[in-house]
Amino acid sequence: MTRMTFQAAATMGQLQKRLDNIANNIANTNTTGYKNRDANFSSLLSQQINLEADPTNETGRLTPEGLRVGTGAKLGHTNFDFTQGSLQTTDRNLDVALLEDNQFFQVAVEENGQQEVRYTRAGNFYLSPMENDTVMLVTSNGNPVLGANQQPITLADNMEDLTIDENGMINVTRNGVQVVEGQLGVVEAVRPRLFEASGESLFRLSEDSLTNYPLNEIINDVDTIRVQSGALEGSNVDIAKQTTDMIETQRAYQFNARTISMHDQINGLINQLR
Incomplete structure (x- = not known):
């Protein structure tokens, strides 16, 4: 597996946890005293990939040479919203x-x-x-x-x-x-x-x-x-917001899954080259 596949797979696992949290909120919309839970994401460590130095770019350079490549995202923490329900x-x-x-x-x-x-x-x-x-x-x-x-x-x-x-x-x-x-x-x-x-x-x-x-x-x-x-x-869950968050998370999950499938297709084409 390549770096791209690892990034997508790690992010998909965390997106699934967010979907589980949203599903739990929606399921408790009518539960007395239930408090909404918000899931927040944070980036995983980034890796610095250094490239060969180019003398023509040294003068006045403020950014480090190379590329910073992330390793995906993770569910940072889940916060409760303790505001009063209806x-x-x-x-x-x-x-x-x-x-x-x-x-x-x-x-x-x-x-x-x-x-x-x-x-x-x-x-x-x-x-x-x-x-x-x-x-x-x-x-x-x-x-x-x-x-x-x-x-x-x-x-x-x-x-x-x-x-x-x-x-x-x-x-x-x-x-x-x-x-x-x-x-x-x-x-x-x-x-x-x-x-x-x-x-x-x-x-x-x-x-x-x-x-x-x-x-x-x-x-x-x-x-x-x-x-x-x-x-x-009653519960303070906003069903409209939860539905929007669910669609947004599902789209992000699909994009990451598509990344893996496209990467697999590209590797297949490369392997066919002779």
């Missing part, structure tokens, strides 16, 4: 939408026998029955929702009504009397780029992030919470 009214008491960018609900997830705090913008909560006639506020996947005290929110089951106000306070009505019995734990991401996706519209902090930065430099507790009850935040 609000969808559901009129359901346990549906809550955050009204500020870079703010997240806290969720406890058990993995490999250990409990880890993860973060989400999806506020479609439910009540899960527990022991001793209590219920726990959980996500759609059954993970406990954490309160302002960093503990799962549990309530006595003998309630007549439950609402969540604009400040994230959980108001429970019993015997006709409404009492505040909890508050949603909301944090703000100071460095949202350090979040990584962990599936099911959840984000987590990697070990590398926690090693390089103290936790209080990544997330901060929010004093004033602004939420909208009876609504959910």
